[in-house]
Amino acid sequence: MSISGLVYAVRDITLDIRKGEILGIVGESGCGKSMTAKSILRLHDEKKMEYGGSILLDGEKDILKMSKKELREMRGRDISMIFQDPITTLNPLKTIGKQILEMYQLHTDISGEEAQAKVLELLDLVGIVPAQDRFRQYPFELSGGQLQRVCIAMALACRPKLLIADEPTTALDVTMQAQVLDLLKRLQRKYNSSVLLITHNFGVVAEICDRIAVMYAGQIVESGDVREIFYHPCHPYTKDLIASIPKTGQHGTQLTTIPGMPPRLNQDIVGCPYAPRCTKVCDRCRTEAPPLKNAGETHEYLCFLEPDNSREVSA
């Protein structure tokens, strides 16, 4: 998938999300994580953005070629999304029950009492209980964590093939985060949905993801099985990110930092985009685009360094 236009937000990305897996996209803010997610649902203003390439659903239907009507039907039914701030998703003037019900009826033929029963079941499933009472409550009557669970219920109402979750727990405290992650994982297993989870929190990734894609300057610079990335990162950027996380048992120690900032997304880039900040930089990194290398069956990265040079066992 590639996008060009006013902002070169996402530069030539190839990403597979497999059936029934949770794929995490990590990287600093401004690296294009949310852009990528929104592209999949074509949520950008298409007067300002141009897409190129293809986004295939089930390996056949190209989302980029869909008509407006097809898109509307696809959103919510095949692919749905939850955001960082549940308040932005929910209508403050409608009861939460009604909102889930509408979502459900938009994509199914079920109506009346049967549909209502389904919604109650969903509320129950996400722990918003007693569902009968909660059904009639308005968003302002619920806490942030409860609202996020309502959004999950809504997003999963039609058992989508893919759920995109953009920083779903960033606004929550640790106990709520744990509850929401636990819920996400349980439901994903139950429905065998795929999940694309966008986060800058490596703890969240360690907790529930099967695979990780690390984004930098609009590119995926490394991807692989979650354990590969955590224990054998190959790209210097991935290593630096992991090193900068405070770890338990290291009170007061100096944390590793990454100097400088990611490039702006509309900046032209020659060579490797990470070169100006990379501690392992060499001359060709500044002029030549780095190649995609394999470091194992499921593990790829964009760098001149050989896997063995950079393969260090962390943890």
Next chain:
Amino acid sequence: MSEPLIKVDHLKKYFPVAKTKGKFVKAVDDVTFEVQRGEIIGIVGESGCGKSTMGRCLMKLIDITDGSLYFDGQDITHFTKKEMDAIRSKMQMIFQNPFSSFNPRHTIGKSLMDVARHYGQTKEEAEKKIHELVEEIGLDQVVLRRRPSELSGGQLQRLAIARALVAGPEFILADEAVSALDVSVQAQILNMLIDLRDKYNLTMVFISHELTVVEHISDHVIVMYLGAVVEKGTSEELFYNPMHPYTRALLAAKPKETPDDEVNHELLTGDIPSAMSIPEGCRFCTRCPQCIPGKCDTEVPELRHISGDHYAACHLIKT
């Protein structure tokens, strides 16, 4: 031990509930602790437990309902706004959203200058101080000519710290100061705060719901639940030997650091009760897995000494 810089004594902050007479949100309910000079003390707890309200009381941004607050040996509980202005330069704050610390229409240089002038520095003094601080936080002097919209969140958060330091404070309150930042930037800010503390012997209260961050930066930690302190101790005592069932539950909710970490997420069930109707007895009893009916739901446990600096308020703990 020398006199603490801050002493909080049975402090309470109750907010009246609109339309309901005699009903209160007990946001901070009888909290006592001290902060020694040069120490960083962390406050943790779930959303709504009263961390920010506690912070706003410390800064005297809101009136204190009951109890006392001492700063540098002085009882400031009932200080008027004018009296506070006189010591304001010694107490400064850093917030979660760095964008809100600066006027969007002014250059950073002007914003910092205004603060310095407000605290009575001459133009020359202020310029020198600002120059030094910008250097100190590792930014180029050109940022002074920029407006907030032209800077990144990380740069702005550093400048917010510089802004807090312009007045030459002794005490800094950081309320979720790194929560909105990327890990790479968060690491820079945490390193910087620790360096600045060492250099200026600053005293800090660091509020955050991110436990690992608090463990990293704090010497002492306070755990709050529904407005009250349920446990406090050194970072080590608290994170390696948590005694209160609530602290344990909170730590159990922490996400893994790497995929193969062994963790036992015994998730807290139920939602935190409303601060308007705090449970009888131990306020945690409605969610506590070890609640003893007839005791925990009737008797309020006191914050008792366990060992060293370690205190907890729980009937189950034998001392």
